[in-house]
Amino acid sequence: MRIKSFTAPSMAEAMVLVKEALGEDAIIVSTREQEGAFRVTAALDDGGDDGYEVGPDLSDPGALRDAEELADYEDEEDDEETVDLDNMLLTPDSLPDTDDEAAYGDDDDEEAEPRRDVAESRPVPDWAKPQGEPEFVHQLADSSYSLLIDHGTPRRLAHAIGDHIDEELGLVRDRQEMEPGILEALAHGIRRQFSFQTPAELWTERPLLMVGPHGSGKTLALAKMAARAVLRGVKPVVITTDVVRAGAIEQLAAFTRIMDIELKTADEPHSLHQLIDELPEGRHQVLIDTAAVNPFDQEAVDLLGEMVSQAKAEPLIVLAAGTDAVEAGTIATSLRAIGARHLIATRLDAATRFGSLLAAADLGRLHFSYLGRSTSVTAGLQEAQPETLAELLAAKGGLSR
Helix, strand or coil, X not given: CEEEEEEECCHHHHHHHHHHHHCCCCEEEEEEXXXXXXXXXXXXXXXXXXXXXXXXXXXXXXXXXXXXXXXXXXXXXXXCECCCCCCCCCCHHHCCCCCHHHHHCCCCCCCCCCCCCCCCCCCCCHHHCCCCCCHHHHHXXXXXXXXXXXXXXXXXXXXXXXXXXXXXXXXXXXXXXXXXXXXXXXXXXXXXXXXXXXXXXXXCCCCEEEECCCCCCXXXXXXXXXXXXXXXXXXXXXXXXXXXXXXXXXXXXXXXXXXXXXXXXXXXXXXXXXXXXCCCCCCCXXXXXXXXCCCCCHHHHHHHHHHHHHHCCEEEEEEECCCCHHHHHHHHHHHHCCCCCEEEEECHHHCCCCHHHHHHHHHHCCEEEEECCCCCHHHCCEECCHHHHHHHHHHHCCCCC
16 A cells, blocks of 8 residues: 655646556545645555555544555655646646535545545554644544534545644643543634634624525524614614515515514615615614525626625625535635625524535635524524534534533
Protein backbone atom coordinates (compact mmCIF):
# COMPACT_ATOMS: atom_id res chain seq x y z
CA MET A 1 0.00 0.00 0.00
CA ARG A 2 1.50 3.33 -1.12
CA ILE A 3 0.26 6.59 0.44
CA LYS A 4 1.38 9.87 -1.09
CA SER A 5 0.38 13.55 -1.05
CA PHE A 6 0.37 15.95 -3.99
CA THR A 7 0.20 19.74 -3.87
CA ALA A 8 -0.68 22.06 -6.75
CA PRO A 9 -2.09 25.57 -7.31
CA SER A 10 -5.52 24.10 -8.15
CA MET A 11 -7.50 20.97 -7.30
CA ALA A 12 -7.65 20.02 -10.97
CA GLU A 13 -3.87 20.11 -11.31
CA ALA A 14 -3.38 18.13 -8.12
CA MET A 15 -5.73 15.42 -9.42
CA VAL A 16 -3.73 15.26 -12.64
CA LEU A 17 -0.59 14.59 -10.59
CA VAL A 18 -2.35 11.79 -8.69
CA LYS A 19 -3.42 10.14 -11.93
CA GLU A 20 0.06 10.43 -13.46
CA ALA A 21 1.90 9.11 -10.39
CA LEU A 22 -0.47 6.42 -9.10
CA GLY A 23 -2.68 5.64 -12.08
CA GLU A 24 -6.42 5.11 -12.48
CA ASP A 25 -6.68 2.80 -9.44
CA ALA A 26 -5.56 5.43 -6.93
CA ILE A 27 -7.87 5.88 -3.94
CA ILE A 28 -8.45 9.51 -2.93
CA VAL A 29 -7.99 9.63 0.85
CA SER A 30 -8.63 13.35 1.32
CA THR A 31 -8.53 16.76 -0.31
CA ARG A 32 -7.96 20.10 1.33
CA GLU A 33 -7.02 23.70 0.62
CA GLN A 34 -3.84 24.65 2.42
CA GLU A 35 -2.05 28.03 2.35
CA GLY A 36 -3.30 29.01 -1.09
CA ALA A 37 -2.66 25.60 -2.64
CA PHE A 38 -4.66 22.39 -2.95
CA ARG A 39 -3.46 19.16 -1.38
CA VAL A 40 -4.65 15.67 -2.30
CA THR A 41 -3.68 12.57 -0.31
CA ALA A 42 -4.07 9.35 -2.30
CA ALA A 43 -3.34 5.67 -1.75
CA LEU A 44 -2.62 2.76 -4.09
CA ASP A 45 -2.80 -0.93 -3.24
CA ASP A 46 0.15 -2.21 -5.27
CA GLY A 47 -0.09 -5.74 -3.91
CA GLY A 48 3.46 -5.64 -2.58
CA ASP A 49 4.75 -6.62 0.86
CA ASP A 50 5.70 -3.41 2.64
CA GLY A 51 6.50 -5.00 5.96
CA TYR A 52 3.03 -4.66 7.47
CA GLU A 53 0.39 -7.34 7.58
CA VAL A 54 -2.54 -5.09 6.70
CA GLY A 55 -3.34 -1.85 4.85
CA PRO A 56 -5.34 1.21 5.97
CA ASP A 57 -9.10 0.88 6.29
CA LEU A 58 -10.18 4.07 4.55
CA SER A 59 -13.79 3.64 5.62
CA ASP A 60 -12.77 4.35 9.22
CA PRO A 61 -12.47 8.11 9.97
CA GLY A 62 -9.66 7.57 12.48
CA ALA A 63 -7.63 5.43 10.10
CA LEU A 64 -8.32 7.89 7.31
CA ARG A 65 -6.90 10.79 9.33
CA ASP A 66 -3.92 8.67 10.44
CA ALA A 67 -3.22 7.80 6.80
CA GLU A 68 -2.98 11.49 6.01
CA GLU A 69 -0.61 12.03 8.94
CA LEU A 70 1.56 9.13 7.76
CA ALA A 71 1.64 10.65 4.28
CA ASP A 72 2.79 13.92 5.86
CA TYR A 73 5.68 12.11 7.55
CA GLU A 74 6.68 10.21 4.43
CA ASP A 75 6.62 13.43 2.43
CA GLU A 76 9.39 14.84 4.63
CA GLU A 77 11.76 12.31 3.04
CA ASP A 78 10.08 12.24 -0.38
CA ASP A 79 9.29 15.84 -1.33
CA GLU A 80 5.72 16.46 -2.47
CA GLU A 81 5.39 16.88 -6.20
CA THR A 82 4.45 20.34 -7.44
CA VAL A 83 3.10 21.49 -10.76
CA ASP A 84 5.54 23.00 -13.26
CA LEU A 85 3.07 25.09 -15.24
CA ASP A 86 5.70 25.94 -17.85
CA ASN A 87 6.33 22.30 -18.74
CA MET A 88 2.95 20.69 -18.14
CA LEU A 89 0.26 20.74 -20.81
CA LEU A 90 -3.24 20.44 -19.35
CA THR A 91 -6.12 19.58 -21.65
CA PRO A 92 -9.85 19.81 -20.85
CA ASP A 93 -10.16 16.03 -21.00
CA SER A 94 -7.47 15.60 -18.36
CA LEU A 95 -9.11 17.85 -15.78
CA PRO A 96 -11.82 16.69 -13.33
CA ASP A 97 -14.96 18.71 -12.71
CA THR A 98 -14.49 21.69 -10.38
CA ASP A 99 -18.07 22.86 -9.83
CA ASP A 100 -19.78 22.93 -6.42
CA GLU A 101 -20.89 19.31 -6.67
CA ALA A 102 -17.43 18.09 -7.56
CA ALA A 103 -15.85 20.17 -4.80
CA TYR A 104 -18.18 18.79 -2.18
CA GLY A 105 -18.19 15.24 -3.53
CA ASP A 106 -20.91 13.30 -5.31
CA ASP A 107 -22.25 10.18 -3.63
CA ASP A 108 -22.34 8.54 -7.07
CA ASP A 109 -18.66 9.33 -7.70
CA GLU A 110 -16.75 6.22 -6.73
CA GLU A 111 -13.42 8.00 -7.08
CA ALA A 112 -14.37 10.64 -4.52
CA GLU A 113 -15.67 8.25 -1.85
CA PRO A 114 -13.06 6.23 0.09
CA ARG A 115 -13.21 2.55 -0.91
CA ARG A 116 -14.91 0.20 1.52
CA ASP A 117 -13.29 -3.07 0.44
CA VAL A 118 -9.73 -2.40 1.65
CA ALA A 119 -8.27 -4.58 4.41
CA GLU A 120 -7.94 -3.61 8.09
CA SER A 121 -6.03 -0.48 9.10
CA ARG A 122 -2.26 -0.57 8.99
CA PRO A 123 -0.89 0.55 12.37
CA VAL A 124 0.72 3.98 12.29
CA PRO A 125 4.08 3.95 14.12
CA ASP A 126 4.27 6.16 17.21
CA TRP A 127 7.07 8.19 15.66
CA ALA A 128 4.81 9.02 12.70
CA LYS A 129 2.01 10.43 14.87
CA PRO A 130 1.86 14.15 15.75
CA GLN A 131 3.14 14.90 19.23
CA GLY A 132 1.89 17.27 21.93
CA GLU A 133 -1.85 16.54 21.82
CA PRO A 134 -3.53 13.92 24.02
CA GLU A 135 -5.06 10.94 22.21
CA PHE A 136 -8.60 11.83 23.30
CA VAL A 137 -8.38 15.02 21.20
CA HIS A 138 -7.87 12.98 18.02
CA GLN A 139 -10.63 10.57 19.06
CA LEU A 140 -13.09 13.43 19.54
CA ALA A 141 -12.10 14.95 16.20
CA ASP A 142 -12.64 11.58 14.50
CA SER A 143 -16.00 11.04 16.26
CA SER A 144 -17.13 14.53 15.27
CA TYR A 145 -16.04 13.94 11.67
CA SER A 146 -18.00 10.68 11.52
CA LEU A 147 -21.10 12.32 13.02
CA LEU A 148 -20.95 15.20 10.54
CA ILE A 149 -20.64 12.78 7.62
CA ASP A 150 -23.72 10.91 8.93
CA HIS A 151 -25.59 14.23 8.75
CA GLY A 152 -24.73 14.57 5.06
CA THR A 153 -22.10 17.24 5.64
CA PRO A 154 -19.73 17.60 2.66
CA ARG A 155 -16.46 15.79 3.39
CA ARG A 156 -14.29 18.86 2.91
CA LEU A 157 -16.34 20.82 5.45
CA ALA A 158 -16.47 17.95 7.96
CA HIS A 159 -12.70 17.60 7.70
CA ALA A 160 -12.20 21.34 8.28
CA ILE A 161 -14.32 21.22 11.45
CA GLY A 162 -12.35 18.17 12.62
CA ASP A 163 -9.10 20.07 12.08
CA HIS A 164 -10.40 22.95 14.21
CA ILE A 165 -11.18 20.47 17.00
CA ASP A 166 -7.65 19.08 16.80
CA GLU A 167 -6.19 22.58 17.08
CA GLU A 168 -8.38 23.86 19.91
CA LEU A 169 -9.18 21.09 22.35
CA GLY A 170 -5.69 20.63 23.77
CA LEU A 171 -5.79 24.23 24.99
CA VAL A 172 -9.32 23.83 26.35
CA ARG A 173 -8.29 20.75 28.30
CA ASP A 174 -5.30 22.62 29.81
CA ARG A 175 -7.53 25.47 30.99
CA GLN A 176 -10.27 23.32 32.45
CA GLU A 177 -8.21 20.35 33.62
CA MET A 178 -10.84 18.00 32.25
CA GLU A 179 -11.49 16.10 29.05
CA PRO A 180 -14.24 17.72 26.93
CA GLY A 181 -17.00 15.56 25.48
CA ILE A 182 -18.47 15.32 22.01
CA LEU A 183 -20.78 18.33 22.50
CA GLU A 184 -17.96 20.63 23.54
CA ALA A 185 -15.77 19.30 20.73
CA LEU A 186 -18.45 19.97 18.12
CA ALA A 187 -19.19 23.42 19.54
CA HIS A 188 -15.51 24.40 19.34
CA GLY A 189 -15.22 23.18 15.75
CA ILE A 190 -18.44 24.91 14.70
CA ARG A 191 -17.46 28.17 16.41
CA ARG A 192 -14.16 28.25 14.52
CA GLN A 193 -15.72 27.41 11.14
CA PHE A 194 -18.85 29.59 11.16
CA SER A 195 -20.00 33.03 12.26
CA PHE A 196 -23.05 33.87 14.35
CA GLN A 197 -25.01 37.10 14.64
CA THR A 198 -27.45 37.53 17.49
CA PRO A 199 -31.01 38.78 16.97
CA ALA A 200 -30.22 42.04 18.80
CA GLU A 201 -27.72 42.88 16.07
CA LEU A 202 -30.34 42.25 13.36
CA TRP A 203 -33.08 44.51 14.71
CA THR A 204 -32.03 47.69 12.97
CA GLU A 205 -33.87 50.44 11.13
CA ARG A 206 -33.40 48.56 7.85
CA PRO A 207 -36.38 46.45 6.72
CA LEU A 208 -35.88 42.70 7.07
CA LEU A 209 -36.81 40.81 3.89
CA MET A 210 -37.34 37.03 3.83
CA VAL A 211 -35.94 35.16 0.82
CA GLY A 212 -35.74 31.46 0.02
CA PRO A 213 -36.97 28.60 -2.16
CA HIS A 214 -40.48 27.14 -2.17
CA GLY A 215 -41.45 25.43 1.08
CA SER A 216 -38.64 26.89 3.17
CA GLY A 217 -40.99 28.47 5.72
CA LYS A 218 -40.50 32.18 4.97
CA THR A 219 -44.04 33.22 5.90
CA LEU A 220 -43.99 31.36 9.21
CA ALA A 221 -40.55 32.76 10.04
CA LEU A 222 -41.82 36.28 9.36
CA ALA A 223 -44.91 35.69 11.53
CA LYS A 224 -42.65 34.53 14.38
CA MET A 225 -40.50 37.63 14.04
CA ALA A 226 -43.61 39.83 14.03
CA ALA A 227 -44.86 38.12 17.20
CA ARG A 228 -41.45 38.69 18.81
CA ALA A 229 -41.68 42.40 17.98
CA VAL A 230 -45.19 42.67 19.45
CA LEU A 231 -44.04 41.01 22.67
CA ARG A 232 -41.32 43.67 22.91
CA GLY A 233 -43.93 46.39 22.60
CA VAL A 234 -43.20 47.19 18.95
CA LYS A 235 -45.94 46.97 16.31
CA PRO A 236 -44.11 46.07 13.08
CA VAL A 237 -45.05 47.04 9.55
CA VAL A 238 -45.70 43.81 7.62
CA ILE A 239 -45.60 43.77 3.81
CA THR A 240 -45.91 40.89 1.36
CA THR A 241 -44.83 40.87 -2.27
CA ASP A 242 -46.19 37.33 -2.76
CA VAL A 243 -49.37 38.48 -4.50
CA VAL A 244 -49.60 35.83 -7.24
CA ARG A 245 -49.57 32.50 -5.40
CA ALA A 246 -53.07 31.38 -4.45
CA GLY A 247 -53.72 31.81 -0.74
CA ALA A 248 -50.39 33.51 0.02
CA ILE A 249 -51.90 36.79 1.20
CA GLU A 250 -54.61 35.01 3.19
CA GLN A 251 -52.01 32.80 4.91
CA LEU A 252 -50.03 35.76 6.22
CA ALA A 253 -53.19 37.78 6.97
CA ALA A 254 -54.35 35.00 9.30
CA PHE A 255 -51.28 35.66 11.44
CA THR A 256 -51.35 39.47 11.29
CA ARG A 257 -55.04 39.70 12.25
CA ILE A 258 -54.35 37.86 15.49
CA MET A 259 -51.62 40.39 16.32
CA ASP A 260 -53.76 43.36 15.20
CA ILE A 261 -51.27 44.26 12.47
CA GLU A 262 -52.33 45.67 9.11
CA LEU A 263 -50.96 43.64 6.19
CA LYS A 264 -49.75 45.70 3.25
CA THR A 265 -49.06 44.39 -0.28
CA ALA A 266 -46.66 45.41 -3.04
CA ASP A 267 -46.63 43.73 -6.43
CA GLU A 268 -43.34 45.08 -7.79
CA PRO A 269 -40.13 46.83 -6.61
CA HIS A 270 -41.30 50.41 -7.22
CA SER A 271 -44.55 49.97 -5.26
CA LEU A 272 -42.55 48.40 -2.43
CA HIS A 273 -40.31 51.46 -2.37
CA GLN A 274 -43.36 53.75 -2.26
CA LEU A 275 -44.93 51.85 0.64
CA ILE A 276 -41.80 52.19 2.74
CA ASP A 277 -41.21 55.80 1.69
CA GLU A 278 -44.75 56.76 2.80
CA LEU A 279 -44.32 55.45 6.34
CA PRO A 280 -44.62 58.13 9.05
CA GLU A 281 -41.38 59.55 10.36
CA GLY A 282 -39.79 57.67 13.21
CA ARG A 283 -38.46 54.19 13.83
CA HIS A 284 -40.34 51.30 12.26
CA GLN A 285 -39.61 47.60 12.25
CA VAL A 286 -40.52 46.60 8.69
CA LEU A 287 -40.87 42.90 7.85
CA ILE A 288 -41.25 41.87 4.20
CA ASP A 289 -42.38 38.48 2.90
CA THR A 290 -41.54 37.55 -0.70
CA ALA A 291 -42.56 34.92 -3.21
CA ALA A 292 -40.49 31.73 -3.36
CA VAL A 293 -37.50 32.13 -5.64
CA ASN A 294 -35.96 29.59 -7.99
CA PRO A 295 -32.19 30.09 -7.52
CA PHE A 296 -31.60 28.70 -11.02
CA ASP A 297 -33.86 31.34 -12.62
CA GLN A 298 -31.58 34.35 -12.96
CA GLU A 299 -34.43 36.64 -13.99
CA ALA A 300 -36.31 35.78 -10.79
CA VAL A 301 -33.17 36.29 -8.69
CA ASP A 302 -32.55 39.66 -10.35
CA LEU A 303 -36.15 40.75 -9.62
CA LEU A 304 -35.68 39.77 -5.98
CA GLY A 305 -32.45 41.75 -5.92
CA GLU A 306 -34.33 44.78 -7.20
CA MET A 307 -36.86 44.34 -4.36
CA VAL A 308 -33.98 44.36 -1.88
CA SER A 309 -32.49 47.46 -3.46
CA GLN A 310 -35.74 49.45 -3.63
CA ALA A 311 -36.62 48.60 -0.02
CA LYS A 312 -33.05 49.20 1.22
CA ALA A 313 -33.63 45.95 3.08
CA GLU A 314 -31.51 43.35 4.84
CA PRO A 315 -32.35 40.02 3.14
CA LEU A 316 -32.48 36.94 5.37
CA ILE A 317 -32.22 33.50 3.74
CA VAL A 318 -34.80 31.05 5.09
CA LEU A 319 -33.80 27.45 4.41
CA ALA A 320 -35.48 24.25 5.59
CA ALA A 321 -33.44 21.40 7.03
CA GLY A 322 -33.23 18.18 5.03
CA THR A 323 -32.19 19.82 1.75
CA ASP A 324 -29.44 18.22 -0.32
CA ALA A 325 -26.10 19.76 0.72
CA VAL A 326 -25.01 20.73 -2.79
CA GLU A 327 -28.44 22.24 -3.55
CA ALA A 328 -28.36 24.18 -0.28
CA GLY A 329 -24.93 25.54 -1.10
CA THR A 330 -26.10 26.60 -4.56
CA ILE A 331 -29.15 28.37 -3.11
CA ALA A 332 -27.03 30.19 -0.54
CA THR A 333 -24.46 31.27 -3.13
CA SER A 334 -27.17 32.52 -5.49
CA LEU A 335 -28.91 34.59 -2.81
CA ARG A 336 -25.64 35.87 -1.38
CA ALA A 337 -25.26 37.67 -4.72
CA ILE A 338 -28.27 39.89 -3.90
CA GLY A 339 -26.90 40.84 -0.49
CA ALA A 340 -28.12 38.04 1.81
CA ARG A 341 -25.73 37.53 4.74
CA HIS A 342 -27.88 35.78 7.35
CA LEU A 343 -29.43 32.32 7.59
CA ILE A 344 -32.64 31.26 9.33
CA ALA A 345 -32.74 27.46 9.54
CA THR A 346 -36.28 26.03 9.73
CA ARG A 347 -38.10 22.70 10.10
CA LEU A 348 -35.48 21.36 12.47
CA ASP A 349 -38.20 19.33 14.17
CA ALA A 350 -39.09 17.55 10.91
CA ALA A 351 -35.63 16.49 9.71
CA THR A 352 -32.84 14.23 10.95
CA ARG A 353 -29.90 15.35 8.80
CA PHE A 354 -28.56 18.89 9.05
CA GLY A 355 -25.40 18.84 6.95
CA SER A 356 -27.12 20.91 4.27
CA LEU A 357 -27.48 23.85 6.65
CA LEU A 358 -23.76 23.74 7.43
CA ALA A 359 -23.01 23.58 3.69
CA ALA A 360 -25.26 26.58 2.99
CA ALA A 361 -23.62 28.72 5.67
CA ASP A 362 -20.16 27.66 4.51
CA LEU A 363 -20.57 28.17 0.75
CA GLY A 364 -22.75 31.27 1.11
CA ARG A 365 -20.49 32.78 3.82
CA LEU A 366 -23.61 33.35 5.93
CA HIS A 367 -24.07 34.20 9.60
CA PHE A 368 -26.23 31.68 11.47
CA SER A 369 -29.03 33.81 12.97
CA TYR A 370 -32.16 31.88 13.98
CA LEU A 371 -33.35 28.30 14.32
CA GLY A 372 -36.98 27.25 13.84
CA ARG A 373 -38.04 24.07 15.66
CA SER A 374 -41.84 24.29 15.54
CA THR A 375 -44.76 25.22 13.29
CA SER A 376 -46.30 27.20 16.15
CA VAL A 377 -45.96 30.98 15.90
CA THR A 378 -45.90 31.28 19.68
CA ALA A 379 -42.87 28.97 19.86
CA GLY A 380 -40.83 31.70 18.20
CA LEU A 381 -37.36 31.46 16.72
CA GLN A 382 -34.34 30.37 18.73
CA GLU A 383 -31.09 32.29 18.63
CA ALA A 384 -28.43 30.29 16.80
CA GLN A 385 -25.29 29.52 18.82
CA PRO A 386 -22.45 27.00 18.34
CA GLU A 387 -23.61 25.05 21.40
CA THR A 388 -27.18 24.90 20.05
CA LEU A 389 -26.04 23.50 16.71
CA ALA A 390 -23.76 20.99 18.44
CA GLU A 391 -26.63 19.75 20.62
CA LEU A 392 -28.86 19.45 17.56
CA LEU A 393 -26.27 17.42 15.62
CA ALA A 394 -25.41 15.18 18.55
CA ALA A 395 -29.04 14.55 19.53
CA LYS A 396 -30.01 13.41 16.03
CA GLY A 397 -26.89 11.24 16.00
CA GLY A 398 -27.94 9.49 19.20
CA LEU A 399 -25.26 11.21 21.30
CA SER A 400 -25.67 13.43 24.32
CA ARG A 401 -22.25 13.70 25.93
